[in-house]
């Protein structure tokens with residue numbers, strides 16, 4: 210069997226360097242090149258699958274470059290909006306043989322945390338999200354918190370829940386950001402990697418769902434599964450839920 214040829218955008222970054230190691234250790238795939246912002250992308254033109262862990266400002270241009278060359282992609286870079294996803298869908302339609310995975314979080318624990326939050330959402334009128342990350346992170350709220358809030362909001366709406374109860378009339382920013390009606394609070398602290406709590410409340414009880422990535426190794430099984438997935442599944446796959454059977 211021929212090995213899947215993998216290239217990495219953001220190869221020297223915190224995630225990119227882990228991807229190089231994980232792909233090197235995974236059977237059936239091999240690294241053929243990588244580039245960072247100041248390096249020519251041509252070093253990875255010979256790849257079949259390109260993994261992108263770069264920067265919200267860089268990822269769309271990388272996607273255009275890869276899809277115009279019919280290269281499959283596994284994308285972990287965050288900062289995706291509906292407009293950005295619409296452009297990725299458009300590109301996938303223009304290149305129907307190409308597979309693309311876009312996932313805000315490749316860790317199995319985080320994917321389960323989002324699923325549990327979605328399951329709990331209809332049963333709790335109150336819900337807020339706290340995401341905690343290392344201080345070098347460019348985007349807030351995190352992609353994971355944004356996705357969680359969107360899924361929780363959709364589950365609440367489907368269950369007929371109204372707005373989250375909140376009497377605040379004077380807010381100098383302490384109530385955080387709001388995604389689809391859900392308050393999201395971002396903490397940036399040295400010593401952290403990637404962590405999230407979903408706090409839910411109803412009469413007389415609360416439920417806290419917490420996930421911690423203490424090491425970026427936590428994202429690697431999901432990335433490797435994504436690489437195997439895109440070579441066999443053309444089109445856009447959002448999140449790794451379907452890939453890992455959730």
Ligand SMILES: NC(=O)C1=CN([C@@H]2O[C@H](COP(=O)(O)OP(=O)(O)OC[C@H]3O[C@@H](n4cnc5c(N)ncnc54)[C@H](OP(=O)(O)O)[C@@H]3O)[C@@H](O)[C@H]2O)C=CC1
Nearest residue numbers: 219221222223224245246262263267285286287313314315
């Ligand atoms: N989906 C998931 O599971 C996860 C997603 N992420 C996301 O991945 C992204 C990267 O995170 P992280 O590795 O921590 O960040 P780092 O800053 O450590 O790494 C980013 C790397 O990308 C490089 N880079 C920037 N622009 C380009 C470009 N145009 N082409 C190629 N390389 C480029 C940077 O180079 P230079 O330093 O020279 O600027 C750097 O080496 C973030 O958006 C983060 O949110 C992170 C963890 C998990």
Ligand SMILES: O=C(O)C1=N[C@H](C(=O)O)C[C@H](O)C1
Nearest residue numbers: 287313314346351352353403
């Ligand atoms: O920047 C990070 O580190 C992470 N980014 C992703 C996000 O924005 O959700 C995934 C994880 O939280 C780590």
